[in-house]
Amino acid sequence: VMPGLTLVLGLPCSGTDVLAPLLASRTPNTQAIDCNQLLDKELERKTEIGLTMHSMLAKGQVVPLSFTMELLKGVANLTSSDNLVIENCPMYVDQIELIQQDFRIDRVFYISGSDKAVMSFKEQHMKNNPEDQQEAARSFNERQDRLPPIVAYFSRLGKLEKLEVSEVPKEAKLEILVAQxxxxxxxxxxxxxxxxxxxxxxxxxxxxxxxxxxxxxxxx
Incomplete structure (x- = not known):
């Protein structure tokens, strides 16, 4: 039986880091995973996958999604989790098919911000990356461009739950939206x-x- 996934979608600093563990806490035997942090930890620990990633990044290559999938399967096996709640994955709409080869995508939660909220998300993202403002702006804009087709895909399947916010949401606000x-x-x-x-x-x-x-x- 394929392990299940709950996806948390949203722009950087939109509250996905709060929503993912909140959703995981509502279901027994469920882990919340930030896929970016998952890869970063492999680099820090210098595991076999981490060393391979380091070599690829040094050559300017993109780390394939298969690395993330292997690590997620490892987490599911190690923790005997029935379901994982993940954020920062997928990053592209064409990655969905690859994810579904190893996991069953059950539900998708999307934090959708008003124009005012999106501005506050971007401002916070820029503050979090003061060393390279240009790169921070580029990465935010790219994520903003890539999200709509991913959201549209899951909306057509009837799996998308849109949580609409007008500012960076606090945990209490997200709890209310999730309950609804x-x-x-x-x-x-x-x-x-x-x-x-x-x-x-x-x-x-x-x-x-x-x-x-x-x-x-x-x-x-």
Whole structure:
């Protein structure tokens, strides 16, 4: 059985680092992982993967996603986790297919900021990287350009939960947004014809991967 993933999407400094552990704490046997930090720790520890990464970076090469996937599988096995909540992955829309070869993507949470919020995200990101403001601005803008197709992909699948914020969210605010997003959802079909109504309900169930609709008969 493939281990499950919950993805946390958002711009730098949008609160993904707060949201990921918050989501993990709501589900037993679940770990929150920052994929950027996961790779950085391998470099620091000078493991076999870390040394290979160091050599690639020294040559100006890009570290492939397969390294991140191997490390995530290692975390899942080591901690016997049923599910991982990850941030900073995927970074490109074409990486989704590669992720799905090793993991089952269950849910996706996206912190969507207003224009004012995005400005505050960027300001904080620049403050966090004072040594190279130009690079900080470039990396933020690139992430801003890459996010929409990733968000659109999961939205089409019905897996996306959008958390809308107007400023950098505190943990208490995110708790409220997550609680609202995870409330049970219902689709109510009302028809004068039990036959037509039943068929429509079955079509909707099929579209959302459900077994069968709940009707007055099934409740008896």
């Amino acid at each position: 997003a995870t409330l049970p959802q219902f689709a109510i079909i009302s028809s004068l014809s039990p036959v037509i109504g039943g068929k429509q309900a079955e079509l909707i169930c099929s579209a959302y991967g459900l077994v069968q609709p709940v009707t007055s008969k099934t409740l008896q």
